[in-house]
Amino acid sequence: MDARTYMQQVGRQAREASHATARASTAEKDTALLAMAAAIREHRGELLAANAADVAEARANGLDAAMTDRLTLTDKGVEAMALGLEQVAALPDPIGEITDMKRRPSGIQVGKMRVPLGVVGIIYEARPNVTADAAALCLKSGNAAILRGGKEALRCNQAIAACVRAGLVAAGLPETAVQVIETTDREAVGHLVAMPEYVDVIVPRGGKGLIERISKEARVPVIKHLDGNCHVYVDDAADPTKALNILENSKTQRLGTCNTAESLLIARSVAVSLAPTLCNMLIARGVEIRGCEETRKLVPQAVAASDEDYYAEYLAAIISVKVVADVGEAIAHINKYSSQHTDAIVTENYTNAMRFLREVDSASVMVNASTRFADGFEYGLGAEIGISTDKFHARGPVGLDGLTSQKWIVLGNGEVRS
Amino acid sequence: MDARTYMQQVGRQAREASHATARASTAEKDTALLAMAAAIREHRGELLAANAADVAEARANGLDAAMTDRLTLTDKGVEAMALGLEQVAALPDPIGEITDMKRRPSGIQVGKMRVPLGVVGIIYEARPNVTADAAALCLKSGNAAILRGGKEALRCNQAIAACVRAGLVAAGLPETAVQVIETTDREAVGHLVAMPEYVDVIVPRGGKGLIERISKEARVPVIKHLDGNCHVYVDDAADPTKALNILENSKTQRLGTCNTAESLLIARSVAVSLAPTLCNMLIARGVEIRGCEETRKLVPQAVAASDEDYYAEYLAAIISVKVVADVGEAIAHINKYSSQHTDAIVTENYTNAMRFLREVDSASVMVNASTRFADGFEYGLGAEIGISTDKFHARGPVGLDGLTSQKWIVLGNGEVRS
Numbered sequence: 001m002d003a004r005t006y007m008q009q010v011g012r013q014a015r016e017a018s019h020a021t022a023r024a025s026t027a028e029k030d031t032a033l034l035a036m037a038a039a040i041r042e043h044r045g046e047l048l049a050a051n052a053a054d055v056a057e058a059r060a061n062g063l064d065a066a067m068t069d070r071l072t073l074t075d076k077g078v079e080a081m082a083l084g085l086e087q088v089a090a091l092p093d094p095i096g097e098i099t100d101m102k103r104r105p106s107g108i109q110v111g112k113m114r115v116p117l118g119v120v121g122i123i124y125e126a127r128p129n130v131t132a133d134a135a136a137l138c139l140k141s142g143n144a145a146i147l148r149g150g151k152e153a154l155r156c157n158q159a160i161a162a163c164v165r166a167g168l169v170a171a172g173l174p175e176t177a178v179q180v181i182e183t184t185d186r187e188a189v190g191h192l193v194a195m196p197e198y199v200d201v202i203v204p205r206g207g208k209g210l211i212e213r214i215s216k217e218a219r220v221p222v223i224k225h226l227d228g229n230c231h232v233y234v235d236d237a238a239d240p241t242k243a244l245n246i247l248e249n250s251k252t253q254r255l256g257t258c259n260t261a262e263s264l265l266i267a268r269s270v271a272v273s274l275a276p277t278l279c280n281m282l283i284a285r286g287v288e289i290r291g292c293e294e295t296r297k298l299v300p301q302a303v304a305a306s307d308e309d310y311y312a313e314y315l316a317a318i319i320s321v322k323v324v325a326d327v328g329e330a331i332a333h334i335n336k337y338s339s340q341h342t343d344a345i346v347t348e349n350y351t352n353a354m355r356f357l358r359e360v361d362s363a364s365v366m367v368n369a370s371t372r373f374a375d376g377f378e379y380g381l382g383a384e385i386g387i388s389t390d391k392f393h394a395r396g397p398v399g400l401d402g403l404t405s406q407k408w409i410v411l412g413n414g415e416v417r418s
Numbered sequence: 419m420d421a422r423t424y425m426q427q428v429g430r431q432a433r434e435a436s437h438a439t440a441r442a443s444t445a446e447k448d449t450a451l452l453a454m455a456a457a458i459r460e461h462r463g464e465l466l467a468a469n470a471a472d473v474a475e476a477r478a479n480g481l482d483a484a485m486t487d488r489l490t491l492t493d494k495g496v497e498a499m500a501l502g503l504e505q506v507a508a509l510p511d512p513i514g515e516i517t518d519m520k521r522r523p524s525g526i527q528v529g530k531m532r533v534p535l536g537v538v539g540i541i542y543e544a545r546p547n548v549t550a551d552a553a554a555l556c557l558k559s560g561n562a563a564i565l566r567g568g569k570e571a572l573r574c575n576q577a578i579a580a581c582v583r584a585g586l587v588a589a590g591l592p593e594t595a596v597q598v599i600e601t602t603d604r605e606a607v608g609h610l611v612a613m614p615e616y617v618d619v620i621v622p623r624g625g626k627g628l629i630e631r632i633s634k635e636a637r638v639p640v641i642k643h644l645d646g647n648c649h650v651y652v653d654d655a656a657d658p659t660k661a662l663n664i665l666e667n668s669k670t671q672r673l674g675t676c677n678t679a680e681s682l683l684i685a686r687s688v689a690v691s692l693a694p695t696l697c698n699m700l701i702a703r704g705v706e707i708r709g710c711e712e713t714r715k716l717v718p719q720a721v722a723a724s725d726e727d728y729y730a731e732y733l734a735a736i737i738s739v740k741v742v743a744d745v746g747e748a749i750a751h752i753n754k755y756s757s758q759h760t761d762a763i764v765t766e767n768y769t770n771a772m773r774f775l776r777e778v779d780s781a782s783v784m785v786n787a788s789t790r791f792a793d794g795f796e797y798g799l800g801a802e803i804g805i806s807t808d809k810f811h812a813r814g815p816v817g818l819d820g821l822t823s824q825k826w827i828v829l830g831n832g833e834v835r836s
Contacts (some may be wrong), residue, residue, distance in 0.1 A: 239832065333559055341445065364826040364828060409784070
């Protein structure tokens with residue numbers, strides 16, 4: 001079977017199964033998730049053996065160390081997958097929730113009911129645990145799922161898929177509710193993202209290259225997550241201790257995450273007193289400072305920042321620094337250079353805080369808090385499908401609700417329109 | 419200037435202006451809307467003259483009577499435009515609204531703030547009043563707008579555009595916040611829907627052909643509205659009087675609207691008693707019945723329905739009728755044949771009502787109410803950008819909120835992530 005025919009068949013089966021997952025009760029979905037967790041624990045040996053074969057082949061093909069590391073599944077990793085499934089089972093079921101009911105002058109009551117999107121396609125790279133994780137999030141939100149993992153992880157993903165199917169069958173749900181693509185044909189992805197009749201949304205989880213390729217080829221909506229070039233702006237009215245703590249945490253708690261600060265802006269009136277303190281703290285933690293001319297006068301160790309530095313997502317021990325006139329220039333700079341992920345102001349001034357919140361056009365905007373808080377779990381979503389840098393549908397950390405829609409419901413008593 | 423260069427310039431200007439409209443206060447936006455209304459009243463003579471020239475040219479080019487009718491602007495039409503602008507000014511401003519604030523264990527407070535999408539492209543056909551209407555909705559929701567009207571209405575649309583610009587200038591907003599495309603080059607639309615760097619969403623307002631073309635070519639999200647093949651299902655437990663009233667209103671109040679019922683389903687156990695009453699009422703109102711075999715035994719005037727009839731949006735005095743076993747078969751039929759616009763059940767049975775609400779996969783699902791209620795004004799939205807038959811972002815009647823997004827905001831007091 002060629003890739004197109006195969007993907008059409010997978011799509012048709014997913015669409016069919018999505019009616020059952022949409023109808024499924026909370027108990028059925030949770031039963032399936034708990035049975036998947038049990039199957040994963042039970043088949044731990046097979047999962048590890050399949051993964052070992054994947055890793056061996058990847059090594060033989062010269063896969064780099066970082067990729068091999070992401071590909072490798074350990075005993076602890078198997079247990080984490082099972083626990084993840086159990087945690088999703090414990091989350092409240094978003095489907096069927098009725099909200100915003102209002103009585104209208106005509107007598108009808110109008111409101112909304114939360115419903116699944118239908119079929120979710122998830123495309124990811126080496127990490128095999130995403131297979132269980134994505135299956136759980138799609139099922140709990142009442143969707144059918146088509147999962148396409150990295151070709152390096154094929155054996156392990158198929159072993160996990162067998163556990164997922166066992167869980168679905170145990171709960172009386174169709175085993176096609178979660179399908180893990182069996183072909184490694186690169187063309188399959190192109191077909192998956194271009195079947196609006198069978199797939200309602202695509203969630204790519206991986207590097208920028210993957211996401212850009214998919215966004216370009218997709219003929220269905222994509223929940224996409226591009227760069228995180230996050231800013232901390234230290235305002236004229238900043239509390240110096242808060243500024244120091246927030247900058248330290250935002251930049252140095254973890255260097256490689258998308259909510260790590262990559263740029264520091266300082267208001268001119270406090271630059272003389274604060275720029276050396278803030279920058280010396282970073283330098284002491286091994287961070288290279290790339291600054292504007294004013295910064296370099298105040299911080300001799302700083303090297304000159306180019307315009308590209310202000311656009312950069314370093315994901316490394318480097319930060320760009322710029323002295324700005326005031327909150328207005330900070331907002332303008334952020335709206336030009338930021339990737340609209342997460343930006344924070346440190347200030348005690350109410351008006352500057354409100355203006356920053358309102359005018360910075362990013363998915364998360366913060367006052368006196370570390371950019372590192374931009375995260376589905378920290379926000380209380382219970383789970384995270386990804387972080388959206390789009391404005392349409394879902395923005396910022398996306399929880400189960402991001403895989404749902406709301407339909408209108410009308411409760412009447414025989415009313416007609418006049 | 420070629421169409422591409424022109425549209426790029428329009429797009430760049432719109433993106434630039436969108437920063438000002440996003441920042442604009444409620445007072446500034448309302449001042450602009452009221453000044454637009456005043457300018458439209460003041461320039462009534464010019465608008466009517468421009469429209470008369472458009473109509474004369476359209477007639478000379480052989481435009482059909484229905485299109486010419488939609489194109490024609492009257493004294494009353496000018497006043498309706500001005501009133502429409504004033505009504506949008508009177509609506510609550512959605513922008514900046516903070517909701518769902520919750521304190522998290524870390525100490526931060528997390529919630530959402532409503533923000534504009536950015537630049538909205540609206541593509542419409544002959545009716546010139548859409549120019550003022552669309553300008554108002556986009557501006558009130560903090561967006562910049564690019565409007566592309568029908569080529570037949572070019573002179574009148576430009577005259578309205580001058581009034582819109584006058585209103586923007588009166589409020590100190592950039593006159594590029596609303597741009598009405600000056601070229602009639604058909605290629606311009608192709609460029610407009612394929613500039614993700616300048617346009618955030620496209621709203622087509624027009625016939626199915628226009629919407630299908632745009633959906634196919636678009637490289638940005640489209641809020642689209644396709645067919646309305648709406649159902650009324652009369653359940654075993656229906657109240658006969660409610661069934662009669664709801665069916666009459668759903669089918670006959672207006673024949674040509676998208677929320678008009680096009681199909682009647684009747685539960686078998688009540689078909690003998692109700693099918694003749696319901697169908698005779700419709701026949702008395704001039705509606706042709708196209709029924710299944712069982713219907714035809716009970717209603718001799720009914721002609722045979724084909725499978726296509728059950729898919730049809732007639733927009734005419736015709737209805738398809740089918741006898742079904744029960745609520746389960748009704749739901750399955752609707753989910754197969756309906757266009758996912760609006761479907762209603764008539765029942766006194768709680769469990770059947772809840773099952774129908776939950777399982778019918780349409781934008782509006784109703785119990786004991788006329789399908790004709792599916793409308794932004796009836797739902798209390800205050801305005802209607804359109805009705806979405808998509809699930810992503812906005813579904814069903816779309817109000818000002820449909821042109822907005824929500825960003826996350828975090829209010830902290832120096833918290834860092836541990």
